[in-house]
Amino acid sequence: MAYIGTYHSPLGNLLLAADDTGLTGLWFEGQKYFARTLPEEQLLKETPVLAETRHWLNIYFSGKEPAFTPPLHPAGSAFRQAVWQILLQIPYGKTMTYGEIAREMAKRQQVSHMSAQAVGGAVGHNAISIIIPCHRVIGANGSLTGYAGGIDKKAALLELERTVL
Structure with missing residues (x-):
């Protein structure tokens, strides 16, 4: 069962989704791939995971780095999961390029090369x-892409984190 709720952020409304394990989705209304992983059967209900996510978002949008991460349960291939694990290690206020993530993936998978485009696909999904x-991932030339x-x-999320590009 998927449980859903909303959050009114300074940047627009967010849809939150969770299952019994953790947060499964957090989307800006109308964004690309909006709620694509959300099952048809869903219930508008406050759960501990959704409450903890709202608390995290309140801290984050107040301009502070939350000292915890709500339980996460993203759905995706092993490759995507590995890329998302790298994203979780990008510090607050810092950025990484798609190429840097690709090099880190190549190192972890013990291969000589990893496609930055493949990494970009995982980041985008x-x-x-x-x-x-994923907002902390930038182009090789520092562009917001x-x-x-x-x-x-x-740009607004990076500015909130006082990220210097």
């Missing part, structure tokens, strides 16, 4: 935006 910080929520929101 992250269903738990903000908490799995490829954010499903929109480049304006990516």
Whole structure:
């Protein structure tokens, strides 16, 4: 069963989704791939995971780095899961390029090369935006590229974190 709720952020409304294990989705209304991983059967209900996610978002949007992460349960291939694990390790206020993530993936998978485009596909299909910080991934030249929520929101999130590009 999927449980859903909403959150009114300074950047627009967010849809939150969770199952009994953890958060499964966090999308800006109308973003690319909006609620694509959400099952048809869902219930509008407050759960401990959704409450903890709201608490995390309240701290985050107040301009502070939350000291905890709500339980996460993203659905995706092993490759996507591995990329998302790297995203979770990008520190608050810092960025990584798609190429840097590709090199880290190659190292972890013990291969000589990993495609930055493949990494970009995994980053773009992250269903738990903000908490799995895909907004911290930038182009090789420092450009703000490829954010499903929109480049304006990516810029605002990085500004909130006082990220220097």
